[in-house]
Amino acid sequence: MRKDISVKSGVFPMPVLIIAAYDAEGKVQLMNAAWGMTSSADKLALFISEGHATTKAIRESKAFTVSIADKAHVKEADYVGIASGNSVPDKFEKSGLKAVKSQHVNAPVLEDFPICMECELEGIRTEDGYTVVGKVVNTSVDESVLTPDGKVDVEKTGAIMFDLYRHGYYEVGAKVGQAWSDGKDL
Secondary structure (H helix, E strand, C coil): CCCCCCCCCCCCEEEEEEEECCCCCCCEEEECCCCCEEECCCCCEEECCCCCCCHHHHHHCCCEEEEECCCCHHHHHHHHHHHHCCCCCCHHHCCCCCCCEEECCCCEEEEECEEEEEEEEEEEECCCEEEEEEEEEEEEEEEHCCCCCEEEEEEHHCCEEEEECEEEECCCCCCCCCCCCCCCCC
């Protein structure tokens, strides 16, 4: 039996993305966003508010990074989602996270997270909300999450997802099938 629970756009898993950019003074602005996705082979779309300090920094610098949050840094990831850069001037420092300048775009790479996509701002769309679109020019990963043949082992990343229904963070689990293969016998 099914039960109506009102309107919930609870598509999951929702990745926990940590977005970072340099503001006009070269200071790291960062935020947690679960509403983001791949929009083509080399593009990301972030559905974030225009009023965030990080959004302003992206518009100013024309570049940003998107890191995949992990269970080892769930407190830090949550903190950068609940603290506002508009009211907490030392938000990055308080997070305890570490950053280095990307070699590919004018944006900070957060060293604490296992995967980081380095993006140039391609545009901002406002037709249906506020969407920041970035062209991924490089993806860097911590070597500890690579397989011997150089591919990312998702199970090693400790990547977390956000649950819109109960507002929890959950670790991405074990592999359960092989894409473009398991359904062939049907």
